[in-house]
Amino acid sequence: MDDTNENIPVKNQTPKPPPIFIQAQLNFNNFCIKIKELTDSTGFDCKSSTNKLRLQTYSADSYRTVINYLKENNVSFHSYQSKELKAFRAVIRNLHPTTDLSFIKKELLDSGFTTRNIMPVFHKLTKTPLPIFFIDLEPGPTNADIFKITSLCYTIVKIELAHPKRDIPQCHRYHTPVLLHIRAQPLMKPNRPTITPRFTNWNKFRGILSKKTILNIKLKSPSNIDSAINKLTNDIQVAAKDSSTLRPSNNPSSNLTPELRKLLADKRRARSIWQRTRYPDDKSRYNMLSNKLKSLLKIHKNDSYKNYLQNLSLKNGSLWRKTKSILRLKEITPP
Secondary structure (H helix, E strand, C coil), X not given: CHHHHHCCCCCCCCCCCCCEEECCCCCHHHHHHHHHHHCCCCCEEEEECCCCEEEEECCHHHHHHHHHHHHHCCCCEEECCCCCCCCEXXXXXXXXXXXXXXXHHHHHHHCXXXXXXXXXXXXXXXXXXXXXXXXXXXXXXXXXXXXXXXXXXXXECEEEECCCCCXXXXXXXXXXXXXXXXXXXXXXXXXXXXXXXXXXXXXXHHHHHHHXXXXXXXXXXXXXXHHHHXXXXXXXXXXHHHCEEECCCCXXXXXXXXXXXXXXXXXXXXXXXXXXXXXXXXXXXXXXXXXXXXHHHHHHHHHHHHHHHHCCCCCCCHHHHHHHHHXXXXXXXXX
């Protein structure tokens, strides 16, 4: 078994050069004789069509020799870029946008890197220049050493490999989408600290503070200064509290009990899950929570209205205002 495996030839994994497409009219016999002289022992292949000839070489040296021959004789042709001739692309960050490209090229050449092209980068929307440059280096075995450079053109820079495009692959017909559910709450921005979370009448605040402020006090010792500061702070807090009114709540769910608020959140979450998945089980759970919430809200509304009627009084005029609103004739607007 071992002798048999040793006699199996190992396939060469070297990629072949790209094909060459020739559009010019030529004598095929003379052409093949010339190409045979230019290529090495790996040989070549040809494939003819109605308007062009496809020439395939099998080594990088043969490919370059044929390309140079066609250029020298002004033969009309086209080909793709060989992987061995493909430029090495990198990104220079933190370099000022107005830096001269020839200055960058000279600095890189002094470091041992030959540049093929240098391109500044602009913002996608505003088209303003960014401190980023794309560089294409000529193929070489030491191109990866460019990432070790930390200073260029009197600037501290960062050189990294160009990132590929981050396009999301499209989901074709026979692909199954994957839904990812993240059970996490977003970070809420804390409220700005205030003296009192209310509406303040600043004219009333100014009048109260003016009456409480005493200017003829002693400020000769540190204890006198501390006591004056404490009195002024206390006067400001009292004036703000006395001149402020409660802020009405715009959230209709703030009057609900904690149990109803939790049930409302569960119902909304179940609806969101069913809208994404469309599973019958999720639909059933959403309907169950919705019906339960409707019945409890109806009971809560009846209890709240009953409590409101029981608290009506003649002393504060609430009973009179409610009676007036009920007995008032409402005008019907004709269509």
